[in-house]
Amino acid sequence: MPRTSDKRERLVDAAVTLFHHRGYGQTSLADIAEQSGVPLGNVYYYFKTKDDLANAVIAERIHHQQDTFAECEQDNDPQASLYCFLDILVDMSGDISRYGCPIGGLCQELNKEDTALTDRADELLGQALKWSAKQFRKMELKDATQLAQHMMATMHGASLLANTFNKPRIIKDEAVRMKAWIKSL
Amino acid sequence: MPRTSDKRERLVDAAVTLFHHRGYGQTSLADIAEQSGVPLGNVYYYFKTKDDLANAVIAERIHHQQDTFAECEQDNDPQASLYCFLDILVDMSGDISRYGCPIGGLCQELNKEDTALTDRADELLGQALKWSAKQFRKMELKDATQLAQHMMATMHGASLLANTFNKPRIIKDEAVRMKAWIKSL
DNA sequence: GTCTATATGTTGATAGAC
DNA sequence: GTCTATCAACATATAGAC
Numbered sequence: 411m412p413r414t415s416d417k418r419e420r421l422v423d424a425a426v427t428l429f430h431h432r433g434y435g436q437t438s439l440a441d442i443a444e445q446s447g448v449p450l451g452n453v454y455y456y457f458k459t460k461d462d463l464a465n466a467v468i469a470e471r472i473h474h475q476q477d478t479f480a481e482c483e484q485d486n487d488p489q490a491s492l493y494c495f496l497d498i499l500v501d502m503s504g505d506i507s508r509y510g511c512p513i514g515g516l517c518q519e520l521n522k523e524d525t526a527l528t529d530r531a532d533e534l535l536g537q538a539l540k541w542s543a544k545q546f547r548k549m550e551l552k553d554a555t556q557l558a559q560h561m562m563a564t565m566h567g568a569s570l571l572a573n574t575f576n577k578p579r580i581i582k583d584e585a586v587r588m589k590a591w592i593k594s595l
Numbered sequence: 596m597p598r599t600s601d602k603r604e605r606l607v608d609a610a611v612t613l614f615h616h617r618g619y620g621q622t623s624l625a626d627i628a629e630q631s632g633v634p635l636g637n638v639y640y641y642f643k644t645k646d647d648l649a650n651a652v653i654a655e656r657i658h659h660q661q662d663t664f665a666e667c668e669q670d671n672d673p674q675a676s677l678y679c680f681l682d683i684l685v686d687m688s689g690d691i692s693r694y695g696c697p698i699g700g701l702c703q704e705l706n707k708e709d710t711a712l713t714d715r716a717d718e719l720l721g722q723a724l725k726w727s728a729k730q731f732r733k734m735e736l737k738d739a740t741q742l743a744q745h746m747m748a749t750m751h752g753a754s755l756l757a758n759t760f761n762k763p764r765i766i767k768d769e770a771v772r773m774k775a776w777i778k779s780l
Numbered sequence: 781g782t783c784t785a786t787a788t789g790t791t792g793a794t795a796g797a798c
Numbered sequence: 799g800t801c802t803a804t805c806a807a808c809a810t811a812t813a814g815a816c
Binding site (some may be wrong): 435509521523531532536539549559562564565567568570571580581 | 616617618621667676694695700702703704706708715716717718721724741744745747748749750751752753755756758760765768769772773
């Protein structure tokens with residue numbers, strides 16, 4: 411009865427990584443059990459279904475993204491906040507070019523299933539979109555939602571291209587372009 | 596021995612649709628057999644493996660895309676060609692918002708597997724990128740490759756957002772934005 | 781709470797009659 | 799060329815001993 415068992419956390423951590431690297435559908439619970447060092451049968455003590463575990467993964471990503479945005483907003487300067495976000499994407503460009511964007515990947519894949527999971531994944535992207543729009547609004551720009559849409563579209567597309575051609579450089583290029591674009595608004 | 600059997604074609608057609616709607620990994624050969632009206636065991640007469648069938652699907656998409664680009668180039672006016680391509684994307688925005696971009700989806704999913712299929716899928720996106728760059732070059736613009744990259748990134752990202760939020764409008768908005776951007780170059 | 785053993789269904793793929 | 803029957807592997811999920 412160790413209340414301090416970290417098995418649940420290890421399972422979520424392993425699932426976060428494996429869903430990113432291999433995708434949700436191509437990752438089996440056996441894979442996750444093995445990687446986290448938890449016996450397969452024990453997984454079901456923590457998560458009734460695979461969808462349940464996926465839900466925990468998405469929740470983890472939502473929280474992590476919230477932290478990221480909070481960090482970017484430290485100076486309370488909306489333009490600097492957006493720049494910071496773009497810099498973080500560039501920092502992750504190696505990972506993204508290898509495994510794709512973890513958020514875009516989840517959205518793309520889960521939108522093909524028709525579980526309740528779909529809507530949870532949409533929250534992830536929705537959160538990013540809302541945060542970006544908030545920054546543009548703080549900059550007192552018109553059509554903040556559209557501007558956020560354009561920035562997010564560009565960087566998610568850049569992630570797809572970088573992943574497809576295995577060129578992290580594409581993310582760097584588009585981040586530079588986005589910064590110039592933001593400055594010009 | 597009916598040389599005129601259309602079973603092979605029906606199989607590819609069904610696979611093209613199902614891979615788009617449900618994804619490669621989530622589509623079983625039984626699904627494809629059923630939708631095309633070919634008995635499951637007979638599928639293997641035409642395609643030795645599932646990967647083999649996927650290869651045929653990608654080949655079909657490559658040819659279809661070639662036709663699309665040829666159609667867009669009719670007037671031999673590079674700017675009009677790019678506009679035409681964007682218009683076609685807008686025409687497809689309903690389908691894309693429902694099922695995602697068929698090309699982006701394949702690239703995203705197949706880049707997670709490590710079969711030879713990955714490279715085939717990359718050809719699809721590479722073909723589009725090269726064609727776009729060719730148009731920008733014809734317009735005598737510098738950094739045509741980068742411009743093509745930006746346009747493709749933006750529209751692929753727009754497709755992801757449109758799919759995620761089920762809003763075809765996002766594709767329309769970004770197409771309009773891209774046209775204005777091209778004009779301004 | 782933990783783990784082994786296993787049920788149950790589906791998958792890609794094969795064998796072989798016609 | 800066509801189709802039925804089926805295999806072997808792997809999936810999610812459960813039962814029940816400890």
